[in-house]
């Protein structure tokens with residue numbers, strides 16, 4: 001059992017947790033966003049990140065400190081917390097990012113871990129190999145073997161109270177990702193970043209990001225805190241949290257600000273294209289679009305970076321509120337409407353509905369049917385699985401309308417798309433308290449038909465009738481032949 005991470009609340013694969021960081025003498029509430037600090041290019045000071053934005057943790061790159069004579073000496077003499085002037089937790093990366101960008105670095109895992117410990121990092125990172133997406137299986141396997149050796153080496157280094165991360169690689173080979181995660185989970189390392197997803201994020205390949213996270217989660221225990229390395233766009237936080245990611249790091253807030261890009265939860269806009277600012281943050285209310293544009297370069301960059309951070313932290317708070325209320329998937333569904341690539345991501349998440357169902361609580365806030373994708377949610381799958389375990393009388397009329405017209409049926413059960421049939425006694429039980437639209441759709445009807453089939457197939461001795469409201473022929477054709485159906489909209 002991992003002692004540093006405690007789960008407080010769960011919704012789908014998403015969770016609110018508390019990551020305790022002994023060396024920082026504090027814990028961090030997750031999901032958490034760690035702003036990236038580059039000591040050479042500071043847009044917003046770490047002190048301001050803490051005081052104005054409530055950042056409990058930041059992330060910086062130990063390799064940059066190691067490679068700069070000035071910063072190295074100061075960090076060794078004063079410690080990272082004083083050099084950066086940050087009172088919260090400081091996570092450090094190792095130089096693997098430079099390895100991915102430039103092909104070579106001049107430190108080993110032992111050296112950089114010792115250095116991270118010496119400069120007072122609270123969470124250190126070994127030198128993993130960030131294998132890019134789409135490479136051959138041979139390359140992914142051989143680089144993963146090196147990463148795994150580094151993790152084992154990291155285990156053997158005395159890192160004192162400092163937590164140590166165990167990055168998970170494996171490129172876009174899902175079984176390698178899963179095996180990498182299982183190996184990492186078997187070490188005594190503490191935090192589990194999913195690595196080398198930056199190229200996928202840059203190309204908006206959210207469906208692949210979801211598959212990578214799903215594979216890694218299959219190899220990790222529920223008590224493993226998961227960091228999605230390099231994910232900083234607030235549009236995709238809800239999707240990633242619903243898949244089970246707990247930590248994010250954002251360099252995006254600063255990088256985007258540098259070329260006048262304005263982050264929103266619905267995507268990125270250029271400042272020059274905006275006449276009205278859709279954001280209530282202090283920067284936007286004070287300046288407005290024209291005011292922001294007229295600022296000199298430096299102050300404009302800082303103002304945009306501040307706005308980008310406000311939007312990003314607000315989204316993290318919104319996600320936590322959604323987990324508490326049990327409507328995280330409604331939020332993901334809303335975000336999925338903002339970009340087709342996000343819709344691909346959400347549809348891929350639903351491909352993993354059975355995996356998410358395993359952590360989803362048995363009861364939570366009211367299920368809202370918000371689009372035809374809702375028909376594939378884990379709550380619907382769970383109901384269908386549960387149908388097979390219900391007691392059924394000899395003859396049941398399943399109905400979207402009035403009870404059985406004759407006494408040939410011992411009972412009438414309700415049918416509500418997308419769930420399908422259930423005994424009336426369960427009407428007030430989650431998730432059957434769902435809010436569904438009056439005007440249903442084919443995906444919902446087909447899901448209800450799957451529910452009818454599940455019930456009928458589990459009870460070969462019983463007779464079933466179905467009273468439906470104009471179900472299309474393909475949905476009816478999918479039912480077992482012995483179900484006698486009547487269309488309530490034409491026959492009564």
Ligand code: GUN
Nearest residue numbers: 096097130195196229230
């Ligand atoms: N930053 C973004 N991706 C990665 C990664 O795969 N490994 C490390 N160490 N840092 C990263």
Ligand code: ZN
Nearest residue numbers: 279281284307
């Ligand atoms: Zn704003």
